[in-house]
Amino acid sequence: MNSSSDLHVRYVAQLARLKLSEEEACRYQEQLEQIVRYIEQIRKLDVRGIEPTAHVVERVNPMRADDPAPSLSPDDATANAPLRAEHLFMVPKVVE
Amino acid sequence: MNYEAVIGLEVHVQLRTRTKMFCACANTFGAPPNTQTCPVCLGLPGALPSPNFEALRLTALTGLMLGGAIAPRCKFDRKNYFYPDVSKNYQISQYDLPICVGGELVLPRENYPKDAQKTVEESRRIRLVRIHLEEDVAKSFHFEAATGVDFNRAGAPLMEIVTQPDLRSPEEAFAFLSTLRLVLLYGGVSDADMEKGQLRCDCNVSVRPVDQEELGAKVEIKNMNSISGVRRALAHEIERQMDVARNGGRIAQETRRWDEAAGATFGMRSKEMAHDYRYFPEPDLLPVVVDSWIDEVRRAVPELPVARKERLMRRLGVGESNAEVLVADRELADWFEKAAATTKNANGVANFVVNDLLRELGAAGKPLVESPIAPEALGALVDLADAGRISSSQAKEVFAEMFRSGRAADEIVVERGMEQVSDTDAIGKLCDEVLAVNAAMVAQIREGNVKAVGNLVGQVMKRSQGKANPAMVNAALKEKLGI
Numbered sequence: 001m002n003s004s005s006d007l008h009v010r011y012v013a014q015l016a017r018l019k020l021s022e023e024e025a026c027r028y029q030e031q032l033e034q035i036v037r038y039i040e041q042i043r044k045l046d047v048r049g050i051e052p053t054a055h056v057v058e059r060v061n062p063m064r065a066d067d068p069a070p071s072l073s074p075d076d077a078t079a080n081a082p083l084r085a086e087h088l089f090m091v092p093k094v095v096e
Numbered sequence: 097m098n099y100e101a102v103i104g105l106e107v108h109v110q111l112r113t114r115t116k117m118f119c120a121c122a123n124t125f126g127a128p129p130n131t132q133t134c135p136v137c138l139g140l141p142g143a144l145p146s147p148n149f150e151a152l153r154l155t156a157l158t159g160l161m162l163g164g165a166i167a168p169r170c171k172f173d174r175k176n177y178f179y180p181d182v183s184k185n186y187q188i189s190q191y192d193l194p195i196c197v198g199g200e201l202v203l204p205r206e207n208y209p210k211d212a213q214k215t216v217e218e219s220r221r222i223r224l225v226r227i228h229l230e231e232d233v234a235k236s237f238h239f240e241a242a243t244g245v246d247f248n249r250a251g252a253p254l255m256e257i258v259t260q261p262d263l264r265s266p267e268e269a270f271a272f273l274s275t276l277r278l279v280l281l282y283g284g285v286s287d288a289d290m291e292k293g294q295l296r297c298d299c300n301v302s303v304r305p306v307d308q309e310e311l312g313a314k315v316e317i318k319n320m321n322s323i324s325g326v327r328r329a330l331a332h333e334i335e336r337q338m339d340v341a342r343n344g345g346r347i348a349q350e351t352r353r354w355d356e357a358a359g360a361t362f363g364m365r366s367k368e369m370a371h372d373y374r375y376f377p378e379p380d381l382l383p384v385v386v387d388s389w390i391d392e393v394r395r396a397v398p399e400l401p402v403a404r405k406e407r408l409m410r411r412l413g414v415g416e417s418n419a420e421v422l423v424a425d426r427e428l429a430d431w432f433e434k435a436a437a438t439t440k441n442a443n444g445v446a447n448f449v450v451n452d453l454l455r456e457l458g459a460a461g462k463p464l465v466e467s468p469i470a471p472e473a474l475g476a477l478v479d480l481a482d483a484g485r486i487s488s489s490q491a492k493e494v495f496a497e498m499f500r501s502g503r504a505a506d507e508i509v510v511e512r513g514m515e516q517v518s519d520t521d522a523i524g525k526l527c528d529e530v531l532a533v534n535a536a537m538v539a540q541i542r543e544g545n546v547k548a549v550g551n552l553v554g555q556v557m558k559r560s561q562g563k564a565n566p567a568m569v570n571a572a573l574k575e576k577l578g579i
Contacts, residue, residue: 015372017178054171054377060385066113066150069120074130077138077247087129088244091180094236 007036099303099341101334102311103263107276109255109286110232110294111154117231117253118145118188125292129246137231137251139183144380147172151253152384154285155195155229156393158255161283161400162224164199169385172229172378177371180245181233189256191375194228195384204402206420207274209327212267222272223260230254249293255285261300261311266330273297273323278401282426290322297326302347303337312337313349317361320354329354333361404429412442421450427464428454431471438475441482445474448495456499468502469495477505484565490514515563520572523556523564527572530555541577549573 009029013020020028071077074087083090116123119136135143159166173191200223205216232252237244257276263269277295280288288295297320302312317333320326332354337347352361399407405423408414414422422429432449436442453474457467477498481491486509497508509515530552531538541548549570556569 015176015374053383055379055382057382060169060383061388062146062382063149063152063384064115064120064146066115066148067120068115068122069134071121071132071134072138074128074133077130077133083242085244087131088237088246089130089180090242090244092243093241094180094238094243 007032097342098306099338100306101264101266101330101337102261102302102304103265103269103330104261104300105257105259105263105269105272106298106300107257107259107273108232108296108298109158109257109280109288111151111253111255112284112286113148113150113154113253115148116251117148117151117229118251119143121251123252125294127248129244130248132248133250138247139185139250145188145378147381147384148253149389151229152195153389153393154253154283155227155255156386156390157283157396158257158280158285159196159199159227160394160397161279162196162199162201162227162257164196164224164227166196166386166390167193168387169193169383170195171383172381173375174378175230175373175375177373179233180243181236181250183234183247183250187231187233188378188381189230189375190228194226195386196227197225199224199227201272201275201279202402203268203271203275204405206424207278208267208271209324212270216267216271220262220268220271222262222268225258225260227255227257230256261302266327266334269299269330270323270327273326275401277323278424278426282398282400284398293321296321299326299330299333301330301333301337303334303341312341313347315347315349315361316351317354318351318364321356325354325356328356328359329361332359336361401426408442408446412436414443414446418443418446418450421454422446425464431464431467434471435474438472439478439482441478444478444482448474448478452492452495453499456496460499468500469498470502473498473504480505480509485509486514487566490562513561513563520568523560523568523572524576526556526559526564527552527569527576529559531573531576538577541579546579549577549579 009020009025009032012032013025013028078084078087078089081089110123113123115121116132116137119134121132121134121137124132136145156166170190170193172188174186175189175191176186178185200221203220203222205213205219208216232249232254234245234247234250237246259272263272273295277288280286280295286294290296299317299320300314301317302314304310304312315333315337317329320329333352340347348363351364353364354361401423405419408419408422408429409416422432428449432446435449436445439445453467453469457464477491477494480486480494481488486494490509494505494508494514497503497512498505501508534552534555537548537551541552552573553566553569556573557564557566560569
């Protein structure tokens with residue numbers, strides 16, 4: 001994990017496509033460092049012998065059989081699109 | 097200085113399931129835009145994913161077929177990035193605990209490009225890093241002023257197979273993909289049609305001096321839609337990199353796009369920042385534990401092409417080139433084995449399947465399932481020829497009629513009065529008749545013109561209306577003429 005000094009709010013904001021003012025960036029940087037310091041307390045715990053887990057519940061393998069169900073109509077599917085054409089979601093041109 | 101190429105592949109395979117990875121929308125190709133979507137695969141807020149067991153089963157099956165280790169426990173993660181084809185702003189994938197680790201694929205000579213097979217020296221073993229499961233993204237259509245997005249493909253189960261950088265030439269990459277595709281088809285894992293985007297491949301390629309251990313700067317090539325396209329793209333890119341290296345230049349680490357029409361790769365607009373996907377465990381999905389179902393998958397592992405070819409050759413006596421053609425198509429090999437089970441002469445059946453059946457099907461534009469000849473019926477034809485009841489050219493004629501009408505071989509033989517006469521007395525009698533009316537020719541033969549016997553054989557055949565066994569006629573005449 002990054003130490004607090006490595007985590008720059010500007011970088012995180014860019015990854016999240018957030019536009020921050022200078023004042024916001026300063027304030028959030030401070031808050032972010034507080035959060036990271038808090039997490040670092042957890043890092044001090046002795047977790048030897050404890051199996052890592054990504055979930056707190058005991059359940060595993062909730063799965064679905066491969067049976068199709070009806071989909072939305074293309075009109076409904078694209079109803080909220082700001083722009084649509086021929087049932088396609090239209091977005092600003094993507095340049096590769 | 098001599099350079100060598102180092103190639104690793106990332107192969108994406110669309111799995112053959114009825115529904116998508118995390119929702120019950122149909123997983124089919126070619127439907128009208130956005131007709132196979134729901135709140136889950138559109139990424140609407142609050143929609144929750146539910147994993148498709150069949151997709152996990154097929155991925156585990158692939159791992160077992162390729163000799164990988166199936167992880168007792170795996171999980172899903174979110175790969176975060178912004179792009180119009182991922183409406184949730186993350187793709188559900190597997191990061192640190194993939195379903196399968198390791199494995200390998202041996203490249204048989206016959207899966208190399210035809211023109212390169214002669215120079216293949218040894219069976220190359222290509223090691224795999226991992227196989228994981230993720231969801232496919234939506235399909236984009238680029239127009240003049242905008243991009244249109246169709247979410248039918250979004251959320252389709254997508255398996256990613258990552259190789260070690262073990263490949264050394266475009267021809268090996270070609271052989272790897274051909275071999276892998278066949279394994280996938282044998283397992284029923286995917287239809288693996290590259291034109292439909294069911295098998296997609298990114299190539300990582302670099303060059304280095306042959307005596308150097310360290311890898312050169314890696315270039316990733318995207319946008320390849322055929323196995324021969326991969327070969328061409330790699331050949332071009334390796335040449336380009338070697339040119340740069342020989343001229344003392346520096347190869348930039350970048351992503352390039354293969355342009356099939358131009359026959360060249362082009363640099364893609366590179367992002368200034370390195371990718372940071374901020375992977376983290378998908379909180380909406382629980383871990384997957386395989387112990388309760390993996391044994392069943394293990395039992396479903398089919399005989400693979402390499403083993404099948406060996407068996408057809410060793411156990412059934414099929415010739416190598418026939419075996420290669422048969423094994424390259426699982427359905428064809430299955431059809432052949434059904435036919436071969438009805439006769440002792442499996443290679444005789446193989447000859448008819450590889451030469452005659454494939455030619456006739458091709459000419460008629462029919463798929464194998466529509467073959468007018470049932471596999472069980474072909475064995476009877478081979479037996480008739482082997483027993484000497486019809487000649488080999490008659491067998492071809494009967495085959496053509498079987499293909500035309502779907503009727504049984506013995507029925508056609510009887511109806512056309514083809515049955516070959518192998519009765520020594522009957523043949524002897526016909527020979528005597530012919531010798532009696534050809535006194536002059538008999539004299540010539542006795543004086544040494546042995547070639548003229550052929551003419552007499554022809555006359556006997558004619559008198560028998562083509563039914564006499566030609567080899568027996570020849571022998572009988574020679575005996576009677578004392579030569």
